[in-house]
Amino acid sequence: MAIAALAGILGVGFGIAGDLYSGFSAKKSADTQASDLEYQGRILYSEAVRDAAVIDEEGEKFAQTQSLQYISSGVELTGSALLYPAQTRSYAKAESDSYRSRGRAQMGLAYRNAKTLRNEGRASLFSSIMSAGSRLVSFLPTGGSAGKTTETPFQITDTPVSNRQSYVGGGNVISNRATYSTPNRYAGQWR
Numbered sequence: 645m646a647i648a649a650l651a652g653i654l655g656v657g658f659g660i661a662g663d664l665y666s667g668f669s670a671k672k673s674a675d676t677q678a679s680d681l682e683y684q685g686r687i688l689y690s691e692a693v694r695d696a697a698v699i700d701e702e703g704e705k706f707a708q709t710q711s712l713q714y715i716s717s718g719v720e721l722t723g724s725a726l727l728y729p730a731q732t733r734s735y736a737k738a739e740s741d742s743y744r745s746r747g748r749a750q751m752g753l754a755y756r757n758a759k760t761l762r763n764e765g766r767a768s769l770f771s772s773i774m775s776a777g778s779r780l781v782s783f784l785p786t787g788g789s790a791g792k793t794t795e796t797p798f799q800i801t802d803t804p805v806s807n808r809q810s811y812v813g814g815g816n817v818i819s820n821r822a823t824y825s826t827p828n829r830y831a832g833q834w835r
Contacts, residue, residue: 656783660776667772674765678758685754692747696740703736 707729714725721729 652783656779659779663772663776663779667769667775670768670772671765674761674768678761678765681754681758681761685751685758688754689747689751692743692750696743696747699736699740699743703733703740706736707732 710729710732711721714721714728719725
């Protein structure tokens with residue numbers, strides 16, 4: 645009897661330890677993955693900013709080259725000759741702004757995914773703590789009911805219904821003739 649009790653205690657203890665270890669491991673893994681996602685998002689943003697700076701620089705150089713070509717051909721930088729370099733700068737700025745926006749969006753997505761992973765890790769930890777607590781509470785004897793058997797919702801009766809075995813649960817009988825009922829006491833379970 646004492647060995648059986650000790651084995652029961654050890655089984656519950658190992659089960660609780662396993663539940664907790666699983667939860668903490670899942671949270672740590674989620675946090676690590678979330679940090680990696682955030683780092684990747686920062687890299688994507690910095691690459692986008694760098695590419696945008698290159699586009700700005702190339703656009704400015706091309707606009708200056710256009711201006712120098714007009715001047716070297718003897719055209720004054722007024723009117724339409726002035727518009728072309730300005731338009732080149734505008735196109736370059738629009739393109740570089742789109743690179744920056746894409747980088748910000750990619751970084752934002754990475755941060756949101758990281759937040760989701762962290763929340764999943766916390767949920768897993770919380771679930772494992774609740775599972776461990778439930779395991780502990782189910783092992784503890786409750787006041788006055790220790791050693792008693794509990795009523796099961798299904799019981800096999802020896803009395804055949806139309807020469808078939810039937811199941812009785814909460815006063816309702818199910819036979820193989822597809823007569824089903826769901827008592828409120830066990831809502832959601834077929835009887």
